[in-house]
Amino acid sequence: APDIPVANVKAHLSQLQSIASGNGGNRAHGRPGYRASVDFVKSKLDAAGYQTSIQSFTYLGATGYNLIADWPGGDVNNTLMVGAHLDSVSAGPGINDNGSGSAANLEVALAVAREGHKPNRHLRFGWWGAEELGLIGSTHYVNNLPAAERSKIKGYLNFDMVGSPNPGYFAYDGDGTSGSGGPAGSAEIEKVLRDHFASINVPVEDTAFDGRSDYGPFIRYGIAAGGLFTGAEGRKTTAQAQKWGGQAGVAYDRCYHASCDTTSNINDPALDRNADAIAHAVWTLGGSGAR
Ligand code: PHE
Ligand code: ZN
Ligand code: ZN
Ligand code: CA
Ligand code: ZN
Secondary structure (H helix, E strand, C coil): CCCCCHHHHHHHHHHHHHHHHCCCCEEEEHHHHHHHHHHHHHHHHHHHHCCCEEEEEECCCCCEEEEEECCCCCCCEEEEEEEEECCCCCCCHHHHHHHHHHHHHHHHHHHHHCCCCCCCCEEEEEEEECCCHHHHHHHHHHCCHHHHCCEEEEEEEEEECCCCCCCCEECCCCCCCCCCEEEEEEHHHHHHHHHHHHHHCCCCCCCCCCCCCCCCHHCCCCCCEEEEEEECCCEEEEHHHHHHCCCCCCECCCCCCCCCCCCCCCHHHHHHHHHHHHHHHHHHCCCCCCC
Protein backbone atom coordinates (compact mmCIF):
# COMPACT_ATOMS: atom_id res chain seq x y z
CA ALA A 1 0.00 0.00 0.00
CA PRO A 2 1.20 3.53 -0.61
CA ASP A 3 2.34 5.76 2.23
CA ILE A 4 -0.40 8.39 2.50
CA PRO A 5 1.08 11.92 2.67
CA VAL A 6 -0.29 13.43 5.88
CA ALA A 7 0.21 16.89 4.37
CA ASN A 8 -2.45 16.03 1.79
CA VAL A 9 -4.86 14.90 4.51
CA LYS A 10 -4.18 18.12 6.42
CA ALA A 11 -4.83 20.19 3.29
CA HIS A 12 -8.31 18.62 3.10
CA LEU A 13 -8.84 19.50 6.77
CA SER A 14 -7.90 23.11 6.05
CA GLN A 15 -10.52 23.19 3.33
CA LEU A 16 -13.16 21.80 5.70
CA GLN A 17 -12.14 24.40 8.31
CA SER A 18 -12.54 27.19 5.71
CA ILE A 19 -15.95 25.82 4.75
CA ALA A 20 -17.07 25.91 8.39
CA SER A 21 -15.62 29.37 8.98
CA GLY A 22 -17.42 30.71 5.92
CA ASN A 23 -20.74 29.15 6.90
CA GLY A 24 -21.41 30.13 10.49
CA GLY A 25 -18.72 28.00 12.13
CA ASN A 26 -20.03 24.50 11.55
CA ARG A 27 -20.73 21.77 8.99
CA ALA A 28 -23.86 20.40 10.66
CA HIS A 29 -26.88 18.62 9.15
CA GLY A 30 -29.21 21.09 7.48
CA ARG A 31 -26.65 23.92 7.51
CA PRO A 32 -24.91 25.33 4.43
CA GLY A 33 -21.51 24.17 5.68
CA TYR A 34 -22.63 20.56 5.35
CA ARG A 35 -23.69 20.84 1.73
CA ALA A 36 -20.47 22.75 0.93
CA SER A 37 -18.47 19.93 2.52
CA VAL A 38 -20.21 17.39 0.27
CA ASP A 39 -19.54 19.51 -2.81
CA PHE A 40 -15.85 19.87 -1.86
CA VAL A 41 -15.26 16.13 -1.42
CA LYS A 42 -17.32 15.30 -4.53
CA SER A 43 -15.31 17.65 -6.76
CA LYS A 44 -12.03 16.00 -5.73
CA LEU A 45 -13.41 12.53 -6.43
CA ASP A 46 -14.99 13.50 -9.76
CA ALA A 47 -11.66 14.94 -10.94
CA ALA A 48 -9.91 11.68 -9.97
CA GLY A 49 -12.25 9.48 -12.02
CA TYR A 50 -14.76 8.24 -9.42
CA GLN A 51 -18.41 7.70 -10.24
CA THR A 52 -20.11 9.80 -7.61
CA SER A 53 -23.70 10.25 -6.56
CA ILE A 54 -25.45 12.27 -3.88
CA GLN A 55 -28.27 10.55 -2.00
CA SER A 56 -30.73 12.93 -0.31
CA PHE A 57 -32.83 12.24 2.77
CA THR A 58 -34.98 14.33 5.07
CA TYR A 59 -34.48 14.48 8.81
CA LEU A 60 -36.06 16.95 11.26
CA GLY A 61 -37.36 19.02 8.37
CA ALA A 62 -33.96 19.49 6.74
CA THR A 63 -32.42 17.79 3.71
CA GLY A 64 -29.39 15.65 4.41
CA TYR A 65 -26.95 14.11 1.96
CA ASN A 66 -24.80 11.02 1.63
CA LEU A 67 -22.00 11.10 -0.94
CA ILE A 68 -21.26 7.75 -2.59
CA ALA A 69 -18.17 7.23 -4.77
CA ASP A 70 -17.48 4.09 -6.77
CA TRP A 71 -14.06 3.26 -8.19
CA PRO A 72 -14.78 1.65 -11.56
CA GLY A 73 -13.81 -2.02 -11.83
CA GLY A 74 -13.42 -4.95 -9.52
CA ASP A 75 -15.94 -7.63 -8.61
CA VAL A 76 -19.14 -5.77 -7.73
CA ASN A 77 -20.49 -8.96 -6.15
CA ASN A 78 -17.67 -8.66 -3.60
CA THR A 79 -17.71 -4.97 -2.73
CA LEU A 80 -15.56 -3.42 -0.01
CA MET A 81 -16.98 -0.18 1.38
CA VAL A 82 -15.06 2.50 3.26
CA GLY A 83 -16.96 5.23 5.10
CA ALA A 84 -16.84 8.25 7.38
CA HIS A 85 -19.40 10.78 8.55
CA LEU A 86 -18.90 14.18 7.02
CA ASP A 87 -21.24 16.18 9.27
CA SER A 88 -20.15 18.07 12.39
CA VAL A 89 -22.16 18.98 15.45
CA SER A 90 -23.56 22.52 15.34
CA ALA A 91 -21.17 23.68 18.10
CA GLY A 92 -18.09 23.78 15.90
CA PRO A 93 -16.28 22.89 12.69
CA GLY A 94 -15.79 19.18 13.48
CA ILE A 95 -12.22 18.83 12.28
CA ASN A 96 -11.27 15.80 14.37
CA ASP A 97 -14.94 14.65 14.53
CA ASN A 98 -15.07 13.82 11.72
CA GLY A 99 -13.06 15.88 9.28
CA SER A 100 -10.23 13.51 10.18
CA GLY A 101 -11.89 10.29 8.97
CA SER A 102 -13.45 12.10 6.02
CA ALA A 103 -10.14 13.59 4.89
CA ALA A 104 -8.13 10.41 5.46
CA ASN A 105 -10.63 8.36 3.43
CA LEU A 106 -10.63 11.03 0.71
CA GLU A 107 -6.84 10.91 0.44
CA VAL A 108 -6.84 7.10 0.33
CA ALA A 109 -9.46 7.26 -2.44
CA LEU A 110 -7.27 9.74 -4.33
CA ALA A 111 -4.25 7.46 -3.82
CA VAL A 112 -6.22 4.58 -5.39
CA ALA A 113 -6.74 6.80 -8.44
CA ARG A 114 -3.16 8.16 -8.54
CA GLU A 115 -1.77 4.64 -8.53
CA GLY A 116 -4.23 3.37 -11.12
CA HIS A 117 -4.97 0.68 -8.57
CA LYS A 118 -6.94 -2.30 -9.89
CA PRO A 119 -8.23 -4.18 -6.84
CA ASN A 120 -9.95 -7.54 -7.24
CA ARG A 121 -12.89 -6.35 -5.21
CA HIS A 122 -15.05 -3.40 -6.14
CA LEU A 123 -14.31 -0.37 -3.94
CA ARG A 124 -16.99 2.05 -2.81
CA PHE A 125 -16.51 5.01 -0.50
CA GLY A 126 -19.26 6.73 1.48
CA TRP A 127 -19.43 10.07 3.30
CA TRP A 128 -22.44 10.05 5.60
CA GLY A 129 -24.76 12.85 6.63
CA ALA A 130 -26.38 13.41 10.02
CA GLU A 131 -24.33 10.87 11.97
CA GLU A 132 -24.37 13.26 14.90
CA LEU A 133 -28.17 13.11 15.07
CA GLY A 134 -28.17 9.30 15.38
CA LEU A 135 -26.43 7.60 12.42
CA ILE A 136 -29.20 8.94 10.19
CA GLY A 137 -27.43 9.04 6.81
CA SER A 138 -25.71 5.65 7.04
CA THR A 139 -28.93 4.06 8.31
CA HIS A 140 -30.83 5.61 5.40
CA TYR A 141 -28.27 4.25 2.92
CA VAL A 142 -28.26 0.69 4.22
CA ASN A 143 -32.02 0.50 4.75
CA ASN A 144 -32.77 1.81 1.26
CA LEU A 145 -30.45 -0.50 -0.65
CA PRO A 146 -32.31 -3.28 -2.42
CA ALA A 147 -31.54 -6.54 -0.59
CA ALA A 148 -29.66 -7.84 -3.65
CA GLU A 149 -27.39 -4.78 -3.61
CA ARG A 150 -26.89 -4.91 0.15
CA SER A 151 -25.76 -8.53 -0.08
CA LYS A 152 -22.95 -7.53 -2.47
CA ILE A 153 -21.30 -5.45 0.28
CA LYS A 154 -19.01 -7.99 1.91
CA GLY A 155 -17.15 -5.62 4.20
CA TYR A 156 -17.36 -2.11 5.63
CA LEU A 157 -14.52 -0.04 7.13
CA ASN A 158 -15.44 2.98 9.29
CA PHE A 159 -13.25 5.86 10.38
CA ASP A 160 -14.65 8.34 12.92
CA MET A 161 -12.12 10.48 14.86
CA VAL A 162 -8.64 9.38 13.76
CA GLY A 163 -6.57 12.45 14.70
CA SER A 164 -7.38 13.09 18.37
CA PRO A 165 -4.96 15.57 19.98
CA ASN A 166 -4.10 13.29 22.94
CA PRO A 167 -4.46 10.12 20.92
CA GLY A 168 -5.14 6.54 21.78
CA TYR A 169 -4.82 3.84 19.14
CA PHE A 170 -8.01 1.81 19.12
CA ALA A 171 -9.49 -0.81 16.79
CA TYR A 172 -13.12 -1.83 16.93
CA ASP A 173 -13.30 -5.20 18.64
CA GLY A 174 -14.52 -7.23 15.67
CA ASP A 175 -13.07 -10.51 16.94
CA GLY A 176 -14.73 -10.35 20.34
CA THR A 177 -11.56 -10.31 22.43
CA SER A 178 -13.16 -7.78 24.79
CA GLY A 179 -16.86 -8.17 24.03
CA SER A 180 -19.27 -10.02 21.83
CA GLY A 181 -17.50 -9.24 18.55
CA GLY A 182 -19.01 -8.61 15.12
CA PRO A 183 -20.43 -10.47 12.12
CA ALA A 184 -18.31 -13.17 10.45
CA GLY A 185 -15.39 -11.51 8.69
CA SER A 186 -15.05 -8.72 11.25
CA ALA A 187 -12.16 -10.52 12.97
CA GLU A 188 -10.14 -10.50 9.74
CA ILE A 189 -10.77 -6.78 9.29
CA GLU A 190 -9.60 -6.06 12.83
CA LYS A 191 -6.46 -8.14 12.21
CA VAL A 192 -5.58 -6.33 8.98
CA LEU A 193 -5.99 -2.93 10.64
CA ARG A 194 -3.91 -4.05 13.64
CA ASP A 195 -1.19 -5.46 11.32
CA HIS A 196 -0.30 -1.99 10.09
CA PHE A 197 0.26 -0.74 13.64
CA ALA A 198 2.27 -3.86 14.48
CA SER A 199 4.53 -3.04 11.50
CA ILE A 200 5.28 0.40 12.99
CA ASN A 201 5.46 -0.89 16.59
CA VAL A 202 2.48 1.07 17.87
CA PRO A 203 0.37 -0.90 20.37
CA VAL A 204 -3.37 -1.04 19.68
CA GLU A 205 -6.21 -1.55 22.15
CA ASP A 206 -9.71 -2.80 21.47
CA THR A 207 -12.62 -0.37 21.62
CA ALA A 208 -16.26 -1.36 21.93
CA PHE A 209 -17.94 -2.60 18.76
CA ASP A 210 -21.26 -1.34 20.09
CA GLY A 211 -22.65 0.63 17.15
CA ARG A 212 -21.60 4.10 18.29
CA SER A 213 -20.72 5.14 14.73
CA ASP A 214 -21.80 4.48 11.15
CA TYR A 215 -20.78 0.82 11.08
CA GLY A 216 -23.80 0.13 13.32
CA PRO A 217 -26.34 -0.07 10.49
CA PHE A 218 -24.00 -2.35 8.52
CA ILE A 219 -23.42 -4.90 11.30
CA ARG A 220 -27.17 -4.98 11.98
CA TYR A 221 -27.49 -6.54 8.51
CA GLY A 222 -24.68 -8.99 9.24
CA ILE A 223 -22.07 -7.19 7.13
CA ALA A 224 -18.49 -7.68 8.35
CA ALA A 225 -17.04 -4.41 9.61
CA GLY A 226 -14.20 -2.76 11.45
CA GLY A 227 -12.47 0.52 11.99
CA LEU A 228 -10.11 2.72 13.94
CA PHE A 229 -10.55 5.41 16.58
CA THR A 230 -8.19 7.70 18.51
CA GLY A 231 -10.59 8.54 21.33
CA ALA A 232 -13.24 11.09 22.23
CA GLU A 233 -14.32 12.28 25.69
CA GLY A 234 -12.66 9.40 27.57
CA ARG A 235 -9.46 10.11 29.49
CA LYS A 236 -6.08 8.60 28.75
CA THR A 237 -4.87 6.38 31.59
CA THR A 238 -1.38 6.43 33.10
CA ALA A 239 -0.62 3.07 31.46
CA GLN A 240 -1.78 4.40 28.07
CA ALA A 241 0.35 7.55 28.40
CA GLN A 242 3.35 5.34 29.17
CA LYS A 243 2.95 3.32 25.98
CA TRP A 244 1.57 5.99 23.63
CA GLY A 245 2.89 9.25 25.08
CA GLY A 246 0.59 12.19 25.67
CA GLN A 247 -1.14 13.32 28.84
CA ALA A 248 -2.50 10.92 31.45
CA GLY A 249 -5.76 11.96 33.11
CA VAL A 250 -6.68 14.18 30.15
CA ALA A 251 -9.36 13.46 27.54
CA TYR A 252 -8.22 11.99 24.23
CA ASP A 253 -10.08 14.93 22.68
CA ARG A 254 -10.77 17.84 25.01
CA CYS A 255 -12.58 19.60 22.15
CA TYR A 256 -14.99 16.74 21.46
CA HIS A 257 -18.25 18.26 20.14
CA ALA A 258 -16.97 21.74 20.99
CA SER A 259 -16.16 24.96 19.13
CA CYS A 260 -12.43 24.29 19.59
CA ASP A 261 -12.52 21.20 17.31
CA THR A 262 -10.51 23.14 14.72
CA THR A 263 -7.39 22.39 12.67
CA SER A 264 -5.44 22.97 15.93
CA ASN A 265 -7.21 19.94 17.42
CA ILE A 266 -5.29 17.33 15.42
CA ASN A 267 -2.29 15.19 16.37
CA ASP A 268 -0.32 14.84 13.14
CA PRO A 269 1.44 11.52 13.87
CA ALA A 270 -1.90 9.94 14.85
CA LEU A 271 -3.55 11.21 11.68
CA ASP A 272 -0.62 9.98 9.59
CA ARG A 273 -0.54 6.50 11.15
CA ASN A 274 -4.28 6.07 10.81
CA ALA A 275 -4.32 7.22 7.18
CA ASP A 276 -1.54 4.74 6.38
CA ALA A 277 -3.48 2.00 8.18
CA ILE A 278 -6.58 2.77 6.10
CA ALA A 279 -4.53 2.45 2.91
CA HIS A 280 -2.99 -0.78 4.17
CA ALA A 281 -6.47 -2.21 4.83
CA VAL A 282 -7.89 -1.05 1.49
CA TRP A 283 -4.99 -2.57 -0.43
CA THR A 284 -4.87 -5.78 1.61
CA LEU A 285 -8.60 -6.47 1.83
CA GLY A 286 -9.31 -5.21 -1.70
CA GLY A 287 -6.82 -7.56 -3.30
CA SER A 288 -4.22 -6.39 -5.73
CA GLY A 289 -4.69 -8.58 -8.82
CA ALA A 290 -5.97 -7.40 -12.20
CA ARG A 291 -9.64 -6.49 -12.50
N1 PHE B 1 -19.63 8.50 16.80
C1 PHE B 1 -19.10 9.37 17.84
C2 PHE B 1 -19.35 10.83 17.43
O1 PHE B 1 -19.36 11.13 16.26
C3 PHE B 1 -17.64 9.18 18.07
C4 PHE B 1 -17.22 7.77 18.33
C5 PHE B 1 -16.61 7.05 17.34
C6 PHE B 1 -17.42 7.19 19.57
C7 PHE B 1 -16.22 5.74 17.56
C8 PHE B 1 -17.01 5.89 19.81
C9 PHE B 1 -16.40 5.16 18.81
O2 PHE B 1 -19.51 11.68 18.24
ZN1 ZN C 1 -17.97 11.24 14.89
ZN1 ZN D 1 -19.49 13.38 17.11
CA1 CA E 1 -10.13 -7.47 19.43
ZN1 ZN F 1 0.83 -1.19 5.81
